[in-house]
Amino acid sequence: MPTWSDVLACAQTLEDSEESTSYNTPALKVRKRLFVRLREDGLTIAIRARAEDRAALPRLNPTTFSIPEHYARSDFFVIHLPSVNPLELAGLVKSAHAIARAQTQESKRRKAP
DSSP, rough: OOOOOHHHHHHSSTTEEEEEETTTEEEEEETTTEEEEEOTTTTTTEEEOOHHHHHHHHHHOTEEEEHHHHHHHHEEEEEEESOOHHHHHHHHHHHHHHHHHHHHHHHHHHHHH
């Protein structure tokens, strides 16, 4: 059963990943952009995801993946840690990091003169 410690271990291998907080809960950011956070219940994480994953995973496995109404217009969804496959979790953490990193680079380009 994966835990937040497993998420942290995976993130430690990713460039520019940093521990932080979001909504008073532990979080991971890349260049100050959130890519995953532990939710208040301690059993679920909110994680940034590709549109394809957000669309498919909750339909394939609603016990493990969900999109609460307040995440409907964002690129985040929720993973129930006790029921997720550890290898799938690692892949989703790496993907979330890559998305956030790309968004910070895009934001940086738009700010450049």
